[in-house]
Amino acid sequence: MSKAAIIGGGVIGGGWAARFLLNGWDVAVFDPDPQAERKIGEVLSNARRALPALYDRALPPEGRLTFHADMTEAVAGADWIQESVPETLALKHRILPTIQAAASPDAVIGSSTSGFKPSELNGPGTRAIVAHPFNPVYLLPLVELVGDPATCARAAEILRGIGMYPLIVRKEIDAHIADRLLEAIWREALWLVKDGIATTEEIDESIRMGFGIRWAQMGLFETYRIAGGEAGMAHFMAQFGPALSWPWTRLMDVPEFNDELVDLIADQSDAQSGHLSIRELERLRDDNVVGMIRALKRTSSGAGGVVCAHEERLAAPSERDGLPITAMRQVPVSWTDYNSHMNETHYLEAASQATDRFMEMIGADAAYIASGRSYFTVENHIRYLDEVHAGDRLTITTQVLAGQGKRLHLFHRLWRGDDTLAATVETMLLHTDLSTRRTSEPDAAVSERLAGWVASHAGRAADGAGRFVGQPAGM
Amino acid sequence: MSKAAIIGGGVIGGGWAARFLLNGWDVAVFDPDPQAERKIGEVLSNARRALPALYDRALPPEGRLTFHADMTEAVAGADWIQESVPETLALKHRILPTIQAAASPDAVIGSSTSGFKPSELNGPGTRAIVAHPFNPVYLLPLVELVGDPATCARAAEILRGIGMYPLIVRKEIDAHIADRLLEAIWREALWLVKDGIATTEEIDESIRMGFGIRWAQMGLFETYRIAGGEAGMAHFMAQFGPALSWPWTRLMDVPEFNDELVDLIADQSDAQSGHLSIRELERLRDDNVVGMIRALKRTSSGAGGVVCAHEERLAAPSERDGLPITAMRQVPVSWTDYNSHMNETHYLEAASQATDRFMEMIGADAAYIASGRSYFTVENHIRYLDEVHAGDRLTITTQVLAGQGKRLHLFHRLWRGDDTLAATVETMLLHTDLSTRRTSEPDAAVSERLAGWVASHAGRAADGAGRFVGQPAGM
Structure with a gap:
C-alpha cells in the first residue's frame, strides 16, 4: 500500500487527499487548522460523488485517511509528500526543511505553488519539485511538474498511476505555463469590468458560449490550426497576425488593484450567482466536468483520453456465485433522471458493456472486430427489479444460456451493492461478417x-429468462 | 419562409449559411470566389453531421441554398444580411453601402467583424451592426451584437430562433469582448513559445487538461467564485489578488511578429498534429463539441441550456399510420459503436424519450411528476430488426397495448428514414407514488x-409484442 502525506488541507490539499485516497493510497494529513477534518471531509464527499463517475470500471478500494498533529509523523514513510500551504515564500521556507528532514530518501516532495519556481522554493538541503494541480484536483488531470528532471520523471509515473496528466515544464518560470495564460486573461477581464464594458456574467457567457468549448477539447493552437484551413498554421498567422498585433501596442496598462475594483467584481458575482451556495456551485461544476470528460472519452481526446488510459490499468474483477463478473462500476449522476433514479436506458448501457467484456473473454475482442467479424445484438429483455441511485456500485455477472453456431444467448444479472438483484438482462446476439453485414460462423x-463457457454453465437456473413482457409471476 | 443573404462564403460565411439553412431559412450566397460553392458545400457537410446531433428532436426541413453572381440579387428580400468578407476596413466600406442600397428597410445587416466597431464600419447612410460569431458557427452559440440598440434587440430575437446565444455588448470597443480575452492569452502564448518555455502542444495540453474544461461550463469569474469558497468573490480577490498582481508589473512587452516566430509556431503545430488533415481535425472537433454540449444539456448549463431552450421551440411531430409520433430525431455520431452502427443502448434511449413524450400526452408531465407521481418502467423487450447509422432520421410511433389501473403497456416502433422498421420496443410501466416508491393508481x-388512447388503439395488431427472447419466428 502506497502512502501520501498532505501538508495543508485546504481546497487544494483536500483535492490531493481525495485523488490519492480514491485511487487506493493511504493518506496522512497535517494541518493545524481545527476545521481541517471537516473541510477535507467536504472535499472528499464531492470527490466520491464525481471521480468514480468518470470511469466505467470500479476504482480500487479507498485507502485509509488519518489526521496528525505532528508533521513529522504524517510525513514518515510516505512515498509522496505534497505541500499545499498558503502562497507565501516565508511559510514554505519554514515548512519544506521540516518535511525534508522527516521524509524517506526516495519520497517525492511536491509543492502546489502556483507561482514560485523550484529555485525560489528550495534552500540548501531541500529538494522539492513544483507539482501544481488545478481545482478540482480530484477531477482535472493537469499537474505541472517543474524541477529536477529525474524526480519529475518519477513523479510523472506516480501521477499517471492516479489518473493524472503530468506536464513537465522544461524551463522554470514564474507561474509556470497555465497560470501565465490565466494571468493574461484575468488582467484583461478586470479591465473590461472596471471600464464598464461588460459584467462578470457577460464575460463568463462570452467564454462558455464560445471559445471555452473549443479549448476544453483542443486548446489554443490546435483551434487556430483549424481556422487556418488546409494551408495550415503559417497561413493562419499570416492572415490574422497583423490584426492580432493591433492591440499589442495598446492595453498594456494595468488596472489598479483597490477596494473599489474588488467590490465591483464581488457585487457583480453575487448578482450572477448569489442564489446558489458554493456547495451547489461545486456540484454543478463537477456534474458538468464529469459529463464533458465522459463525452471526450469517446474520441480519447484530452482529459477523456487520460481517463481511458487509466481505466485500462484498473484491475478487472473476477467472479461471483460461480459466474464471471463482466462489469463493476459506480453509477454516475448523469445516468439518473426525473424520477431520481438510474434511467431505464443505463441498465442496458451497463449490460451492453458487460456483453462487450464477455465477447473479449471468448476472443471476440478489438483485434477480432478489426479483422471483420463481430456479434450483433438482435434482442434484449430487461426486467427492472429494483431502483438504482447515483453513487451505487453495480456488479454484473454473465451466464451463458446457449452458444452454438452463430447464436450467443446471455443472461446478465445486475447487482446493486452486495445483495440486491436490481435487474436482469437477457440478450441474444448473432455472429456477423462486418463486410457483408450478414450472419456468419465464428472463428x-x-x-x-x-463452448467451454457453455459447458461450465450447463444446467444452471436462470430465473427470469425465457419470459415475455407482462407474463404473470406464476406462469 | 425567411431568407438570409450571406455576403462572403469563407469558413465564417459558410458557417452562417449552414446555421440558417439547417434551421429552415432560405440562404442566398454572394461570393466572387469561383471555389465558393465547393467551400460552402464542405462546411455544410460538416454542419449536417454535427448540428442536428445536438438535438433530441428533428430540426425543421432545410431551406433552399442559392448562389448569386450579383450582390443586389442575393440581398433582395432578405430578412438578415450577413457580411463576412476579409477583415479590412476599406473592403467593408465598399461593400456595406451596396448591401444597404439593395436591402429591405427592415432587414438586419450584420457584420462578422472580429475587431471593428460599428462607428468604424458605418459611413453616412449605412446601418450595419456587429454580429460577431465564433467558429464553428453552426455549433457554437455565441454571437456578440454591437450597435443600434433597437436593431440589436431585433437581431437577438432572430438569433435565438436559430439556436444561437446573442450577447449584446453595451459599449463599443475594439475587438468586442471575447477577442479581447483571446488576444491577451494569444500574446502570452506567443511569448512562451518564442522563449522556448513550452511548445504549442504543451500549451494546448496545459489548457485542455485543466482550465479549459472549467471554462467550457462556467467561464472565468464563476470558477474563481468557487475558488473563493463560502466567503465569496471578495475573499478570493483578497487572497489571490496580490499574487495575481505580481506579473501585472512585468511581461508587458510584446513579442515581435516576424517570419521567425511564424515558422516556429507553424513547425511546432505540424509536429503536434500534421498527421491529421484539417477535415479530420474539424470532424474530431465537432464530435467533441457535440459530445460536450450534449453533456451540458443535462444541467441546462451554458451552450447546453441554449440547445434545451431551442429544442422546446421545435415543432412536435404528429402521426404516422394512425399512431402518434412520439419522437423524431437524427442519430448523433456519439450513439454509434465499434460495429459502425447505432449501439443497442441508444435504441432504448430513443424509445425511452418516446415513453416520456407519451406520458406528457396523457398528462403525466413535469408538473405531475413534481406533484409526486410518475410511471416506473418494469420491463422492456427490444427487437433489433435493422442497423441504424449516424445521421439517419429516426421516427418513433407509440401504440398502447393496455392501460388499465396502474399498468401502462406500450409498443414503440422505431422507423429508420421513411420505410424501414429498425426496431420494436415493448415496454411495461407501473404508476408509482414517488414518496413511498410503491405502485399507486394514477390521477x-x-x-x-x-383510456381514450386505449380505446382508439383497441384491436390493432402489434406484430412482435408478447414474445420472449429467441422465440422462433413461426411460433
Whole structure:
C-alpha cells in the first residue's frame, strides 16, 4: 500500500487527499487548522460523488485517511509528500526543511505553488519539485511538474498511476505555463469590468458560449490550426497576425488593484450567482466536468483520453456465485433522471458493456472486430427489479444460456451493492461478417472458448429468462 | 419562409449559411470566389453531421441554398444580411453601402467583424451592426451584437430562433469582448513559445487538461467564485489578488511578429498534429463539441441550456399510420459503436424519450411528476430488426397495448428514414407514488386520457409484442 502525506488541507490539499485516497493510497494529513477534518471531509464527499463517475470500471478500494498533529509523523514513510500551504515564500521556507528532514530518501516532495519556481522554493538541503494541480484536483488531470528532471520523471509515473496528466515544464518560470495564460486573461477581464464594458456574467457567457468549448477539447493552437484551413498554421498567422498585433501596442496598462475594483467584481458575482451556495456551485461544476470528460472519452481526446488510459490499468474483477463478473462500476449522476433514479436506458448501457467484456473473454475482442467479424445484438429483455441511485456500485455477472453456431444467448444479472438483484438482462446476439453485414460462423478459436463457457454453465437456473413482457409471476 | 443573404462564403460565411439553412431559412450566397460553392458545400457537410446531433428532436426541413453572381440579387428580400468578407476596413466600406442600397428597410445587416466597431464600419447612410460569431458557427452559440440598440434587440430575437446565444455588448470597443480575452492569452502564448518555455502542444495540453474544461461550463469569474469558497468573490480577490498582481508589473512587452516566430509556431503545430488533415481535425472537433454540449444539456448549463431552450421551440411531430409520433430525431455520431452502427443502448434511449413524450400526452408531465407521481418502467423487450447509422432520421410511433389501473403497456416502433422498421420496443410501466416508491393508481385525469388512447388503439395488431427472447419466428 502506497502512502501520501498532505501538508495543508485546504481546497487544494483536500483535492490531493481525495485523488490519492480514491485511487487506493493511504493518506496522512497535517494541518493545524481545527476545521481541517471537516473541510477535507467536504472535499472528499464531492470527490466520491464525481471521480468514480468518470470511469466505467470500479476504482480500487479507498485507502485509509488519518489526521496528525505532528508533521513529522504524517510525513514518515510516505512515498509522496505534497505541500499545499498558503502562497507565501516565508511559510514554505519554514515548512519544506521540516518535511525534508522527516521524509524517506526516495519520497517525492511536491509543492502546489502556483507561482514560485523550484529555485525560489528550495534552500540548501531541500529538494522539492513544483507539482501544481488545478481545482478540482480530484477531477482535472493537469499537474505541472517543474524541477529536477529525474524526480519529475518519477513523479510523472506516480501521477499517471492516479489518473493524472503530468506536464513537465522544461524551463522554470514564474507561474509556470497555465497560470501565465490565466494571468493574461484575468488582467484583461478586470479591465473590461472596471471600464464598464461588460459584467462578470457577460464575460463568463462570452467564454462558455464560445471559445471555452473549443479549448476544453483542443486548446489554443490546435483551434487556430483549424481556422487556418488546409494551408495550415503559417497561413493562419499570416492572415490574422497583423490584426492580432493591433492591440499589442495598446492595453498594456494595468488596472489598479483597490477596494473599489474588488467590490465591483464581488457585487457583480453575487448578482450572477448569489442564489446558489458554493456547495451547489461545486456540484454543478463537477456534474458538468464529469459529463464533458465522459463525452471526450469517446474520441480519447484530452482529459477523456487520460481517463481511458487509466481505466485500462484498473484491475478487472473476477467472479461471483460461480459466474464471471463482466462489469463493476459506480453509477454516475448523469445516468439518473426525473424520477431520481438510474434511467431505464443505463441498465442496458451497463449490460451492453458487460456483453462487450464477455465477447473479449471468448476472443471476440478489438483485434477480432478489426479483422471483420463481430456479434450483433438482435434482442434484449430487461426486467427492472429494483431502483438504482447515483453513487451505487453495480456488479454484473454473465451466464451463458446457449452458444452454438452463430447464436450467443446471455443472461446478465445486475447487482446493486452486495445483495440486491436490481435487474436482469437477457440478450441474444448473432455472429456477423462486418463486410457483408450478414450472419456468419465464428472463428474456431472463438467457438471453442465459447463452448467451454457453455459447458461450465450447463444446467444452471436462470430465473427470469425465457419470459415475455407482462407474463404473470406464476406462469 | 425567411431568407438570409450571406455576403462572403469563407469558413465564417459558410458557417452562417449552414446555421440558417439547417434551421429552415432560405440562404442566398454572394461570393466572387469561383471555389465558393465547393467551400460552402464542405462546411455544410460538416454542419449536417454535427448540428442536428445536438438535438433530441428533428430540426425543421432545410431551406433552399442559392448562389448569386450579383450582390443586389442575393440581398433582395432578405430578412438578415450577413457580411463576412476579409477583415479590412476599406473592403467593408465598399461593400456595406451596396448591401444597404439593395436591402429591405427592415432587414438586419450584420457584420462578422472580429475587431471593428460599428462607428468604424458605418459611413453616412449605412446601418450595419456587429454580429460577431465564433467558429464553428453552426455549433457554437455565441454571437456578440454591437450597435443600434433597437436593431440589436431585433437581431437577438432572430438569433435565438436559430439556436444561437446573442450577447449584446453595451459599449463599443475594439475587438468586442471575447477577442479581447483571446488576444491577451494569444500574446502570452506567443511569448512562451518564442522563449522556448513550452511548445504549442504543451500549451494546448496545459489548457485542455485543466482550465479549459472549467471554462467550457462556467467561464472565468464563476470558477474563481468557487475558488473563493463560502466567503465569496471578495475573499478570493483578497487572497489571490496580490499574487495575481505580481506579473501585472512585468511581461508587458510584446513579442515581435516576424517570419521567425511564424515558422516556429507553424513547425511546432505540424509536429503536434500534421498527421491529421484539417477535415479530420474539424470532424474530431465537432464530435467533441457535440459530445460536450450534449453533456451540458443535462444541467441546462451554458451552450447546453441554449440547445434545451431551442429544442422546446421545435415543432412536435404528429402521426404516422394512425399512431402518434412520439419522437423524431437524427442519430448523433456519439450513439454509434465499434460495429459502425447505432449501439443497442441508444435504441432504448430513443424509445425511452418516446415513453416520456407519451406520458406528457396523457398528462403525466413535469408538473405531475413534481406533484409526486410518475410511471416506473418494469420491463422492456427490444427487437433489433435493422442497423441504424449516424445521421439517419429516426421516427418513433407509440401504440398502447393496455392501460388499465396502474399498468401502462406500450409498443414503440422505431422507423429508420421513411420505410424501414429498425426496431420494436415493448415496454411495461407501473404508476408509482414517488414518496413511498410503491405502485399507486394514477390521477383520474391521467386515467381518463389514457383510456381514450386505449380505446382508439383497441384491436390493432402489434406484430412482435408478447414474445420472449429467441422465440422462433413461426411460433
